[in-house]
Amino acid sequence: xxxxxxxxxxxxxxxxxxxxxxxxxxxxxxxxxxxxxxxxxxxxxxxxxxxxxxxxxxxxxxxxxxxxxxxxxxxxxxxxxxxxxxxxxxxxxxxxxxxxxxxxxxxxxxxxxxxxxxxxxxxxxxxxxxxxxxxxxxxxxxxxxxxxxxxxxxxxxxxxxxxxxxxxxxxxxxxxxxxxxxxxxxxxxxxxxxxxxxxxxxxxxxxxxxxxxxxxxxxxxxxxxxxxxxxxxxxxxxxxxxxxxxxxxxxxxxxxxxxxxxxxxxxxxxxxxxxxxxxxxxxxxxxxxxxxxxxxxxxxxxxxxxxxx
Amino acid sequence: xxxxxxxxxxxxxxxxxxxxxxxxxxxxxxxxxxxxxxxxxxxxxxxxxxxxxxxxxxxxxxxxxxxxxxxxxxxxxxxxxxxxxxxxxxxxxxxxxxxxxxxxxxxxxxxxxxxxxxxxxxxxxxxxxxxxxxxxxxxxxxxxxxxxxxxxxxxxxxxxxxxxxxxxxxxxxxxxxxxxxxxxxxxxxxxxxxxxxxxxxxxxxxxxxxxxxxxxxxxxxxxxxxxxxxxxxxxxxxxxxxxxxxxxxxxxxxxxxxxxxxxxxxxxxxxxx
Numbered sequence: 001x002x003x004x005x006x007x008x009x010x011x012x013x014x015x016x017x018x019x020x021x022x023x024x025x026x027x028x029x030x031x032x033x034x035x036x037x038x039x040x041x042x043x044x045x046x047x048x049x050x051x052x053x054x055x056x057x058x059x060x061x062x063x064x065x066x067x068x069x070x071x072x073x074x075x076x077x078x079x080x081x082x083x084x085x086x087x088x089x090x091x092x093x094x095x096x097x098x099x100x101x102x103x104x105x106x107x108x109x110x111x112x113x114x115x116x117x118x119x120x121x122x123x124x125x126x127x128x129x130x131x132x133x134x135x136x137x138x139x140x141x142x143x144x145x146x147x148x149x150x151x152x153x154x155x156x157x158x159x160x161x162x163x164x165x166x167x168x169x170x171x172x173x174x175x176x177x178x179x180x181x182x183x184x185x186x187x188x189x190x191x192x193x194x195x196x197x198x199x200x201x202x203x204x205x206x207x208x209x210x211x212x213x214x215x216x217x218x219x220x221x222x223x224x225x226x227x228x229x230x231x232x233x234x235x236x237x238x239x240x241x242x243x244x245x246x247x248x249x250x251x252x253x254x255x256x257x258x259x260x261x262x263x264x265x266x267x268x269x270x271x272x273x274x275x276x277x278x279x280x281x282x283x284x285x286x287x288x289x290x291x292x293x294x295x296x297x298x299x300x301x302x303x304x305x306x307x308x309x
Numbered sequence: 310x311x312x313x314x315x316x317x318x319x320x321x322x323x324x325x326x327x328x329x330x331x332x333x334x335x336x337x338x339x340x341x342x343x344x345x346x347x348x349x350x351x352x353x354x355x356x357x358x359x360x361x362x363x364x365x366x367x368x369x370x371x372x373x374x375x376x377x378x379x380x381x382x383x384x385x386x387x388x389x390x391x392x393x394x395x396x397x398x399x400x401x402x403x404x405x406x407x408x409x410x411x412x413x414x415x416x417x418x419x420x421x422x423x424x425x426x427x428x429x430x431x432x433x434x435x436x437x438x439x440x441x442x443x444x445x446x447x448x449x450x451x452x453x454x455x456x457x458x459x460x461x462x463x464x465x466x467x468x469x470x471x472x473x474x475x476x477x478x479x480x481x482x483x484x485x486x487x488x489x490x491x492x493x494x495x496x497x498x499x500x501x502x503x504x505x506x507x508x509x510x511x512x513x514x515x516x517x518x519x520x521x522x523x524x525x526x527x528x529x530x531x532x533x534x535x536x537x538x539x540x541x542x543x544x545x546x547x548x549x550x551x552x553x554x555x556x557x558x559x560x561x562x563x564x565x566x567x568x569x570x571x572x573x574x575x576x577x578x579x580x581x582x
Binding site: 026047048050052053055057058059060061062063064065066067068069070071088089091092093096097 | 377417418424425426427428429431432433435436437438439440441442443444446447465466469470472473476477
């Protein structure tokens, strides 16, 4: 059984690790530090942690001021409020200045669960993807969260890192994490499945089920959504009969759109998008929500079969 | 610190020169915001030429005082002051708003002396707060000044920043409100009343100083007083006249966001001679 971890726990611990190495690491939160786990950093380095209360716009623009004084600023809250409430601040004060600010947002996607639609960010990747200079990482599990946070700290410029709320299984046998480089988890030449975040686990189950039916699926974990690894995507487009993209996000503007853009411009091929389609989220347990929105392993399996049949 | 009459006179002359530059660059650009640039000219001239610890030849000097213009549309004033102080050559001023210019229609980091872009209103006080907190972390004694428009402070973000700056006891932070009483659509009191403005800032935990924003002595005294305040940030509420210095622009809302024509500029420059 794979190890189950909260990405947020790993985030908090990694921040402390970074904080010990670099005195310029500063962390900000907006009254959700116990949920985002920036509280772990706050306890260790209270002089470099600032809680702004329920005021995300101020937090984002304040991060810009700190970054202008050469601080590496990690900013956390829920994905909905980080990217939605403070989008103008992120665009104009962070992205436009190309500042060294790392927005690490938790509770993204449907898997927030019972809190329902107001707290389920299904548009955050789209909102960040349109801002020039912005790097985007969606780690698939606990260990990859550490890789993502370290990569963000070590590379200049603005980053958006998307984390989920629930515990997630650690995905085994991944190649070394490289920013901007997709990870091919299973080799296969019949069909390609591309996933990010918690959908990677669902996709893995689908790949195994397909294999029992004699279909070899190539599974690609795209942790870096910006810059997108077009080489790996085009190779899959050329070598397999179709691409299924799965994301816990609207099909407009996120990972699927990124894949579509690359494929359409360079090597048109069939792309099936599994994601949220013109709907808001709602309350429910994460597993039930994935079923309701057609994002389970069997949905992925069905889509993959339609590519090869 | 006491300022002599001759120092005051010198600064008043300097402010006049800054106003001339503002008119010249806006007339050349053909668009831009004269009203608020002129109303804040005395405040920012005094700051740059008598108060701010800075070195135009060392842009990254870590000990420098910081200035941020939150009301970014008044950048002709910022650019004029930076050029006059020697951050870049004055002939660049005539490239304002042109393609490829270091002087954008709203400020950004391609201009020497501008550390953070502005233009989308309401974010600058937060930026200044971030700089103030960085000084605290690094145990540095530089100060941060932030110019806000009166219309601008209708933005909620300003009050989020105001709350946080007093929460974090940012005594190294000095806000300046250019209270000229006008915004694009008309008088602030008709569009969205700001009063009681001093009481609002006080309620948010700030030390307030109310002055005539065209009295050089009052301006300088206010900056000095702000430096002595412990445990809280200071805001200078400066009563000003929109378009100050050019008779036909004063209190004329049309000149919030309209550049003078060639003829108007000539007339204005005569008044500012």
